[in-house]
Amino acid sequence: MSRSAAEAAAVPATIMSRRREARPAVRAWTRWLLRRIGLALITLWLISLLVFAATHFLGDPARAILGRSATPERLAALRTELGLDRSAVRQYVSWLGGVLTGDFGTSLATKGPVSALIGGKIVNSTVLVAVSAVIIAPVSAVIALVSARRRDSATDNVLQVALLTTAALPEFVIGILLVTLFSTVVLTWLPSVAVSWTGSPWTDPVVMILPVATLALAVVPYVARILRASLIEVLESDYVDMARLKGVPEWSAVARHALGNAVVPAIQVMALQLAWLAGGVVVVESLFLYPGIGTALVDAVRNRDVPVIQALALLIAAVYVVVNLIADVLTILVTPKLRTGVR
Amino acid sequence: MPETHSPPPATPHAMKRRDLLRGGALLAASVPAAGLLSACSPNRVAPAAGRPVRGGVLRVGVSGGSAKDTLDPHNPLSYPDQARVVNLYEPLFHHDAAYRLKPFLAESLEPSKDGRTWLLRLRAGVEFHNGKTLDARDVIATLRRIVDPKAPTAGATSLSVVDAGRLRRVDATTVEIPLKHPYALLKDLLAQYSLGIVPEDFDLRKPVGTGPFAYKSFAPGDRSAFTRFDGYWRRPAHLDELHIIDFPDDTAKINSLLSAQIHAIDNLPPAYIDMIEKQGGQVLISETGSWNPITMRVDTPPFKDVRVRQAFRLIVDRPQMVKQVLGGQGRVGNDLYAPFDVAYNSDLPQRHQDLGRARSLLKAAGQENLTVELVTSGGIGSGAIEAAQLFAQQAKGAGVKVKVRITDSATFYGDRYLSWPFAQDYWFTRNYLPQVDAGSLKTSPYNETHWNDAEFNTLMDRARRESDASKRNELLKAAQRTEYDRGGHIIWGFKNQVDAYAANVTGFTANRNLPLSNYEFRNVSVSG
Numbered sequence: 001m002s003r004s005a006a007e008a009a010a011v012p013a014t015i016m017s018r019r020r021e022a023r024p025a026v027r028a029w030t031r032w033l034l035r036r037i038g039l040a041l042i043t044l045w046l047i048s049l050l051v052f053a054a055t056h057f058l059g060d061p062a063r064a065i066l067g068r069s070a071t072p073e074r075l076a077a078l079r080t081e082l083g084l085d086r087s088a089v090r091q092y093v094s095w096l097g098g099v100l101t102g103d104f105g106t107s108l109a110t111k112g113p114v115s116a117l118i119g120g121k122i123v124n125s126t127v128l129v130a131v132s133a134v135i136i137a138p139v140s141a142v143i144a145l146v147s148a149r150r151r152d153s154a155t156d157n158v159l160q161v162a163l164l165t166t167a168a169l170p171e172f173v174i175g176i177l178l179v180t181l182f183s184t185v186v187l188t189w190l191p192s193v194a195v196s197w198t199g200s201p202w203t204d205p206v207v208m209i210l211p212v213a214t215l216a217l218a219v220v221p222y223v224a225r226i227l228r229a230s231l232i233e234v235l236e237s238d239y240v241d242m243a244r245l246k247g248v249p250e251w252s253a254v255a256r257h258a259l260g261n262a263v264v265p266a267i268q269v270m271a272l273q274l275a276w277l278a279g280g281v282v283v284v285e286s287l288f289l290y291p292g293i294g295t296a297l298v299d300a301v302r303n304r305d306v307p308v309i310q311a312l313a314l315l316i317a318a319v320y321v322v323v324n325l326i327a328d329v330l331t332i333l334v335t336p337k338l339r340t341g342v343r
Numbered sequence: 344m345p346e347t348h349s350p351p352p353a354t355p356h357a358m359k360r361r362d363l364l365r366g367g368a369l370l371a372a373s374v375p376a377a378g379l380l381s382a383c384s385p386n387r388v389a390p391a392a393g394r395p396v397r398g399g400v401l402r403v404g405v406s407g408g409s410a411k412d413t414l415d416p417h418n419p420l421s422y423p424d425q426a427r428v429v430n431l432y433e434p435l436f437h438h439d440a441a442y443r444l445k446p447f448l449a450e451s452l453e454p455s456k457d458g459r460t461w462l463l464r465l466r467a468g469v470e471f472h473n474g475k476t477l478d479a480r481d482v483i484a485t486l487r488r489i490v491d492p493k494a495p496t497a498g499a500t501s502l503s504v505v506d507a508g509r510l511r512r513v514d515a516t517t518v519e520i521p522l523k524h525p526y527a528l529l530k531d532l533l534a535q536y537s538l539g540i541v542p543e544d545f546d547l548r549k550p551v552g553t554g555p556f557a558y559k560s561f562a563p564g565d566r567s568a569f570t571r572f573d574g575y576w577r578r579p580a581h582l583d584e585l586h587i588i589d590f591p592d593d594t595a596k597i598n599s600l601l602s603a604q605i606h607a608i609d610n611l612p613p614a615y616i617d618m619i620e621k622q623g624g625q626v627l628i629s630e631t632g633s634w635n636p637i638t639m640r641v642d643t644p645p646f647k648d649v650r651v652r653q654a655f656r657l658i659v660d661r662p663q664m665v666k667q668v669l670g671g672q673g674r675v676g677n678d679l680y681a682p683f684d685v686a687y688n689s690d691l692p693q694r695h696q697d698l699g700r701a702r703s704l705l706k707a708a709g710q711e712n713l714t715v716e717l718v719t720s721g722g723i724g725s726g727a728i729e730a731a732q733l734f735a736q737q738a739k740g741a742g743v744k745v746k747v748r749i750t751d752s753a754t755f756y757g758d759r760y761l762s763w764p765f766a767q768d769y770w771f772t773r774n775y776l777p778q779v780d781a782g783s784l785k786t787s788p789y790n791e792t793h794w795n796d797a798e799f800n801t802l803m804d805r806a807r808r809e810s811d812a813s814k815r816n817e818l819l820k821a822a823q824r825t826e827y828d829r830g831g832h833i834i835w836g837f838k839n840q841v842d843a844y845a846a847n848v849t850g851f852t853a854n855r856n857l858p859l860s861n862y863e864f865r866n867v868s869v870s871g
Binding site for chain 2: 063107109110184185191193286288289299302303304305308
């Protein structure tokens with residue numbers, strides 16, 4: 001991102017008239033996008049190599065699966081079942097071929113397809129992350145706006161201390177604190193585990209409160225602080241001063257002139273945090289027994305269910321790559337200088 | 344089963360535990376005194392009255408479970424599997440709360456003179472959940488399913504003595520069971536929770552048994568639901584429904600009990616006992632025969648020398664082990680297993696730490712300043728690593744340097760499992776003969792100590808064929824003496840089972856089998 005920004009700044013595209021440069025800009029933009037997608041694909045391929053190597057060459061999976069009951073006959077049978085008797089390259093190629101056609105193999109635990117096992121869990125985790133994101137974005141924006149507008153006031157100081165304290169706590173500590181406060185020791189208002197008696201946890205909003213609150217508290221401090229810093233920078237910039245001098249009302253100066261420019265770092269930090277959520281959700285899910293990819297991953301590792309571990313590791317990595325790609329695209333789109341300047 | 348329920352909470356809690364240590368009050372109801380409940384506790388519920396309440400749903404949190412979960416009556420792997428199997432299906436014999444052998448779906452089992460053919464009489468009028476009456480055909484089909492050579496189940500090895508091909512139905516309630524060779528303790532073999540009787544046309548997708556709860560729904564790794572079976576052959580359960588929820592994580596399990604989302608949990612870590620009681624919950628403590636031995640290979644130096652083994656058994660400070668490793672929730676062992684067996688040899692004197700004698704034995708064996716590596720793993724079970732480290736400390740007193748090597752589960756149970764010279768293992772409650780079959784013979788699948796003693800083998804062989812109970816017990820006691828004198832196990836203690844349940848639940852009693860009153864929820868009721 002920073003490189004394309006620097007390149008863009010070097011190109012004096014903005015001086016050209018809008019009509020004449022529109023077509024080459026679109027073409028440049030498309031080329032840039034394709035290059036980014038290509039890089040993302042290469043990254044994903046490298047990750048697939050890494051995941052495969054990590055699950056296959058760090059110890060014998062067959063032996064790890066059987067544990068105490070590993071007799072030579074059962075070992076041989078399981079190795080054949082897992083295809084471990086073939087060469088590593090052939091195993092990798094057939095696995096990658098399966099992944100590309102949407103077939104993640106057969107779970108060793110359920111003996112059914114991996115996709116059937118993790119499909120519902122992916123939906124559950126997506127709902128959890130999406131609900132959290134929907135709460136995180138406006139809450140962070142409001143906190144940042146209040147702090148930036150009242151910079152160095154008592155309100156701002158209190159907010160900053162609170163944000164820093166929360167940011168310093170790992171998410172499982174936040175989760176345990178929330179459970180202690182609201183569901184076990186102090187008060188018993190909320191359920192401590194996300195077990196719904198009717199169906200998926202998200203059909204039962206009460207059980208979602210603590211997991212969502214934990215994720216929100218883990219992420220809001222970062223987003224709010226970055227947004228506050230960039231808002232302060234923008235609010236003190238010449239063009240906002242100019243707007244104010246022209247008599248533009250303060251709310252309009254903030255909303256129309258400041259926010260748009262302050263949103264770029266926010267997109268980037270939101271993306272990083274969303275990507276983190278895809279992995280960080282593991283800890284929060286197992287704390288609250290939330291039936292998502294986090295608990296599925298912990299379960300798969302405990303069962304040495306290699307195909308499920310591979311699928312989930314690849315999925316989490318893919319989320320990371322895709323979210324970052326989307327953030328970069330959005331950044332380009334909301335920044336006119338970059339939008340017109342990419343080569 | 345006793346129909347009595349918890350008396351009004353009059354006995355102070357401390358007395359409950361003292362009673363338990365005496366062992367006499369094993370079956371005493373475990374209800375903490377209301378006066379001890381913290382007054383500020385938000386979870387406080389009026390203690391349930393003695394009379395059971397009919398109806399309601401019991402939600403039980405059970406440790407472990409995963410996508411591997413199964414309802415297969417003959418292949419339960421995890422605690423949640425056990426909890427489901429025990430409520431759906433019932434075996435021919437079972438162990439009662441005190442681990443005494445009792446007929447269950449069977450009425451009797453009598454051997455022929457040569458001990459090779461047994462006549463099994465079934466209880467009449469027992470119904471399956473689908474209304475079908477239990478018949479001898481179902482028993483034969485079940486036994487054949489268990490030992491099916493194409494898909495052998497967990498119980499196949501223990502029933503290998505049964506000649507399944509020649510099982511014969513005499514009439515609706517009588518089965519003739521031929522054995523491949525004489526075996527005196529067939530009843531004990533049949534008294535396993537994983538040998539539940541199922542109908543001839545059993546279908547795992549619609550599981551049917553004779554248990555007090557019938558199948559309603561099942562999601563592996565998540566939860567399962569069961570409804571009361573009104574046609575049950577004993578008094579039916581009080582509850583309308585039973586829900587079992589998997590809890591791979593202890594913290595989540597304890598939290599959900601405290602937040603009143605569930606009514607009972609199994610396997611409470613002893614460190615949480617006081618906390619649960621302060622929060623108004625009830626704690627259920629049961630003595631068990633589970634043991635976590637330190638294993639010495641009797642065929643490898645330095646343990647090849649019996650004096651070294653004897654010295655190591657004198658090194659261990661048993662009361663300290665129980666106090667620190669089990670948090671006081673256990674009792675000391677005497678290097679013998681199967682403490683609930685009628686043949687348990689209680690005449691042998693209790694071993695105590697004696698570092699002076701240990702030193703002189705080691706000196707006599709030429710093993711002063713001995714250094715050994717003790718292999719352990721978190722995968723063996725909770726407390727294993729702590730026990731190894733504590734033993735290493737205690738060994739310093741006898742001039743022995745024990746290096747504790749902590750391995751991951753895959754390494755411990757990997758290539759070298761059962762050949763580590765000095766390691767640990769974990770066993771659940773068993774009677775003497777089944778335990779010997781599993782771990783103390785040359786042919787046993789898990790003989791960690793490589794124990795293969797000529798005198799012991801002869802005694803066991805005679806005991807197996809001896810149909811006279813008192814003669815058999817004498818032989819088994821003599822066999823235990825050889826292990827006590829020369830064996831390779833350091834059995835420092837037996838672990839208590841600790842479970843917890845909410846204040847508004849009654850009907851749980853101490854039990855020497857599985858956790859939470861052997862997961863038997865028929866007598867349990869929920870009020871409010």
